[in-house]
Amino acid sequence: MRNGTHYRTCHLCEAMCGVAIEVKEGRIASIRGDDNDPLSRGHICPKAVALQDLHEDPERLRKPVRKTATGWQEIEWDEAFKTVAEKLHSTRTTHGRNSIGVYLGNPNAHNHSSLIATMPFLRAVGSQNRFSATSNDQLPHMLASLEMFGHQVLFPIPDIDRTDLFICIGGNPMASNGSLMTVPDFRGRLKALKKRGGKMIVVDPRRTETAKQAEEFHFIRPGTDAFLLMAMVNTLFADELIHPSPAEQLIKDLDLLRLASLPFPPEAVAERTGIAATTIRDLAQQLAHTPKAALYTRMGTSTQTFGSITTWLAYCLNILTGKLDTVGGMMFTQPAIDLIAIGAMSGQRGHFGSRHSRVKGLPEFAGEYPSSTMADEILTPGDGQIRAFVTIAGNPVLSSPNGRRLDEALSGLDFMVSVDYYINETTRHADIILPPTAVLERSHYDIIFNMLAVRNVSKYSEALFDAGPDSRHDWQILLELAHRLEKLRKGGKLPIRSELGWQAFKRAGPDTIVDVLLRTGPYGTDTGRARGVLETATKRVLELLPKHHPLRGLAKLSSLNPQWQKLPKGLSLKRLKENPSGIDLGALRPALPGRLFTRDGKINLAPRRYLKDVERLHQQLSVPDSPNELLLIGRRHIRSNNSWMHNSHRLVKGKDRCTLLVHPDDANRLGLKEGGRAEVRADDRLVIMAVEITDDMMPGVVSIPHGWGHDREGTQQSTAAAHAGTSINDVLSDQLTDPVAGTSVLNGQPVTVKVCEPEQQPVPA
Missing domain, CATH: 3.40.50.740 (Rossmann fold)
Incomplete structure (x- = not known):
């Protein structure tokens, strides 16, 4: 390999950041952002430096x-x-x-x-026994795209560079650089949004890195996003805020959607979600009244018991308010491949x-x-x-x-x-x-992430x-x-x-x-x-x-x-x-009706499998919450992506990030101490980990990051093992799925948490 600067795309997450890699004497001397990359514009996140660690890792296998x-x-x-x-x-x-x-x-x-x-x-x-990460991730989005637009990977993407209102529910693009929204330098794009007078609203059970940058933030109880979105749909109909243009001539079954939303006025779901009825109405009205707006949902809404119906309703809200296929709204890409x-x-x-x-x-x-x-x-x-x-x-x-x-x-x-x-x-x-x-x-x-890019x-x-x-x-x-x-x-x-x-x-x-x-x-x-x-x-x-x-x-x-x-x-x-x-x-361009692949050329607002699941949603309205129940959610850090980057010493250095996040009220009730150890249990599955007390968590909710647990015997990743952490999936049940799509329930499973006695040890691998 010749010396000099070489330009590439970083492959370590969805963002597709351009990198400039300096090579001297056959080795990597530096990695920086590529200022000329038309999408990332010089931005890189901390993960990019791990390209060198992965390439030079002596524990990487070279032969079978x-x-x-x-x-x-x-x-x-x-x-x-x-x-x-x-x-x-x-x-x-x-x-x-x-x-x-x-x-x-x-x-x-x-x-x-x-x-x-x-x-x-x-x-x-x-x-026929094929599996992938899809059903632990974006399957509800793929199903909604298939049911409503006629193609499983025809995803509407937020036109973040031109929107004036970005509503983010269950996503954390400050840490992920987008997900089903390839968006390098989200921080920079958010600054530009605010500079032109726009705002961001975040709804999440945790005050995430993204939420801390928002003008408006609301806690929501895990697994109840479908109630929130259905109440927003209800509000649009009740307040006569249905304005689906430019897709108005392409939609069908509008009345079926209205009927489905009738049992879910904001007052009926407020206690269940933890969001006041007035706030729910205001969210719907802001979406309707802002010409350039986009409502985006992601992992927190996908991987839950109502993941399918939540994703469907998010698509519906964008359509009902005229935000689909419009500049500044949710648009379809036109990738080169x-x-x-x-x-x-x-x-x-x-x-x-x-x-x-x-x-x-x-x-x-x-x-x-x-x-x-x-x-x-x-x-x-x-x-x-x-x-x-x-x-x-x-x-x-x-x-x-x-x-x-x-x-x-x-x-x-x-x-x-x-x-x-x-x-x-x-x-x-x-x-x-x-x-x-x-x-x-x-x-x-x-090939894939150009289909999801904001440009x-x-x-x-x-x-x-x-x-x-x-x-x-x-x-x-x-x-x-x-x-x-x-x-x-x-x-x-x-x-x-x-x-x-x-x-x-x-x-x-x-x-x-x-x-x-x-x-x-x-x-x-x-x-x-x-x-x-x-x-x-x-x-x-x-x-x-x-x-x-x-x-x-x-x-x-x-x-x-x-x-x-x-x-x-x-x-x-x-x-x-x-x-x-x-x-x-x-930039993204209007693409309808040419981009629709449904048999009748219409957007199906009320697919029957979702309408059927509305009955299950309605039944859950009357199910009382357990007063001592804690709900478990995952989280992601910008230096991490699933489980495959923890052998990079640059990415795992610093303080322990694999901790149990607990709200102070829950910590006081359970006798948990900052830095102490807690047992997290669900049935016979349990893990033991350090406690981090923070009011960034919604009361009644705890969080363990995804992708850790490198303490099993027989691996050969010494850096990862030295920063083993705990696997959230050692607690989560594989018996709980969204019955519509079969997606794993990774957010909102109930757990019990108690102080770990000194004599207790972590469960052996």
Whole structure:
């Protein structure tokens, strides 16, 4: 690698911040923000410096390892591929295709090469037992987008740079840099909002880092956001504040929504939510009367028992007040690689509930079952029991509820393989670990998060360091395994046509496909030329994909939305390489009705599955709260992202951030002391941790951060282990889900808290 400054996108969270990495004598000398990046404009958060820690980490695996009776042993790639393919094939042959489970972790969404290669791999495995981080995260948003707009990833994004009122419920973009809202430098954008006379309102059970910057903040009892939003809908109808223009001609079932809201006037929900009726009315009126306004909900509202209905109502509120598809409101992106359009062209808009999980009967979404039932499917005997498991860039033992039970399940598998470069709390159970190259050793294009960004941009980063001849990129690992599995399924030899297709796929690699996607996209080069590239260079690659795979829609892109004709042209991989800081494609633009994918071209305001759940919501109004009950919520810190950054010494240094946050009133009642230790219990699940007393918490609510718990034996992440913390998922039940979508309930589960006696010790791993 040559010395000098190299420009990249930081992949460590959704923000897509541009970084300038200075290299001297083959090593990283500094990392700073890229002032010329059109989205982040020089901003970076503290996580960016961890790029160096991750790249140089001596505990990062560089070669495949196999578990033996005496420890982990390095093996050669060919032996590793051969063993994994044969074990998975044998399991499938003996026990059926659904005897293999696959889990995809969050980092896959940040990795274009993994995204492109995962589908052929999943097709080769052939199992319906697929899981991912989706059902512990954004599933309610995907379901609402599918039900109301006709496509599972057509998310309305706050036009934060032009809004005058930003209402944030259950989100903390000061710590997350946005989530389903790619928004680097949220602090700077908030300052600009206030400078133009705007304001921010935050509703949350904790006075978060974001809430402390708000002009108006309201505590809300965890899990009751649906009551608040339904009462706001009620207010809009009662006060005749329904003004859905410009979407007015596109909506249907307005009366059904009005009828659903009738039992929920603000007075009926005030005690339940902890928010006064006058405040609820005022929130609805501010949203209605501010021309440029956006109401945004996120993790705190998604991962709760009413996560689906809450997300639906948030979408409805924006629509009813005319904030959808308007400047300063909630708008749709037009990314350079338009997976939404590509999927629609191939008939892949998303699907839900086409089958249900074997043990709990939970619905699938986009081919995946909820992660909360992984342990059930492994531990419960019978036809379809998972006996072999594959994890790809994931650590569900720390990120899914009831991690101890999942530990038990993974330890009893016949075989497990992980594509990961760390031996962590999940991969320690694997028989073989296949480590991919680190992020600075591979190219990068953000396919997913450009679909969620507050501004349309496009940027490609070339590999910064040579990974060396004895390494494999993740896409090479997945394609090699898929190729071998297909061969074994066909008796050891593939037809010549199929074999040529696999070889073409391996030679082309993900960047060739990215180039085709850019050229055939809304900002692409001449469509005729792009179509020629598609037909020649990638024809055999596309033949390997399933019949309805989204990428098969490429051939039809030239006939897409006429609005594309108005966009700037000439985008290609070559042009992005010539502009390493990225290319600005402009502010978000009105996109309806062309961006709708419902069958009748209408926005469905009252999907029947949500109306049915309103009955459950109404029943909960009369259920009294337990006077001594504490409700548990998670939280996030700007130096952390799930469980996968705690081996960076730069990010974990400083005071202990894995503490139990408790309101002073609750601490006094329970006899808890600042810095003392407390036992947090739910049924037979418990953790012991340090107490932090703060009036940032709502009375009756306690908080444990997400992603910690690095005290399990057998891991090889010494920095993380030295700052182990406690896993919130060792307390949370995996039996509690949102019955509509099957999303894990990670916020609002009841717990008991008491002083930890001196003789008590943490529960052993």
